[in-house]
C-alpha cells in the first residue's frame with residue numbers, strides 16, 4: 001500500500017529548497033508525496049516557522065493526522081527538526097522512534113445580535129478594542145461573574161500557546177501536559193475608578209469562560225485568533241472552552257518540553 005506524506009511549505013527560499021530535498025529523500029525512502037491533504041495521507045510535514053505551522057493547521061482544517069515541523073523560520077517553538085536533520089528524521093520515522101504529543105485547541109463561540117460563529121485556536125484568542133479605546137468586559141467563569149474588566153483586552157491561551165503572545169503579555173509558561181486554560185489581562189486598569197485583575201488566572205481546561213462586552217464608544221470588537229483578526233459588531237457573548245479537537249504533534253524520542261523552553265526562552 002502507498003504511504004503518502006503531505007508537505008506544506010511557506011514561500012521562503014530556504015523552505016522551498018528544503019521542500020525539494022525532503023521530497024527527493026522521502027521518495028527514495030519509499031513514500032509518495034502530495035501538496036494536498038489526501039484521504040490516505042499519514043503525516044503532514046510543515047516547512048517554515050511557527051507562523052507557517054499555524055497556517056498549515058488552519059489550511060488543512062485542524063487535521064487529525066500527525067504533523068511535524070521543519071524549522072526554516074525564526075523561533076521554531078513547534079518545530080521538531082532543522083533541514084540538516086532530514087536523513088536522521090526519516091530513519092526515526094520509519095523505525096517508529098517517534099511519539100505523538102496531543103494538544104487541544106481553544107474553541108471560541110462568538111454570538112452577536114444576529115449571528116453565531118465558532119473559531120478554533122492553537123495558541124490563543126485575544127479580545128481587543130478596534131479603535132484603541134478602553135475595553136470594558138464582564139468576565140464570567142462557569143456562569144459565575146468574576147469581574148468587570150477594563151483595559152486593552154484579554155488573552156486566553158492554551159498551554160502550548162503559553163510561550164507565545166501570552167508570555168510577552170506577562171503570562172506564565174505552562175507545561176502542556178497540564179490541562180489548563182490561561183487568562184491574561186492586557187494592560188489592565190486597576191484604580192479606584194476601575195478594578196481589574198492584574199495577573200494571569202489559570203483555570204481548569206474544563207472551565208467555560210464567558211466574556212460579555214459593554215459598549216460605551218464603539219460597538220465593534222476584534223477577536224484575534226492565532227494572529228488572525230476577525231472584526232465583529234454587536235457581540236453579545238464570547239464563550240471560550242477547550243475544543244474536543246486534538247492536534248497530533250509528531251515528536252522525536254528526545255523531545256522534552258522544558259528542554260525546548262529553556263533553549264528558546266529561558
Ligand code: NAP
Nearest residue numbers: 049050051073074075076077123161163164165168226227
Ligand atoms: P508571527 O510573526 O507569525 O509570530 C510571532 C512570533 O511568535 C514568531 O517568532 C513565532 O515563531 C512565535 N510563536 C508562534 N507561536 C508560538 C508558540 N506557541 N510559542 C512560542 N512562540 C511562538 O505573528 P502573527 O502571525 O501575528 O501571529 C502568530 C502568533 O504570534 C500568535 O498566535 C501570537 O501568539 C504570536 N504573537 C505574539 C505577539 C507578542 O509576543 N507580542 C504579538 C502578536 C502575535 P516563528 O518565528 O517560528 O514563526
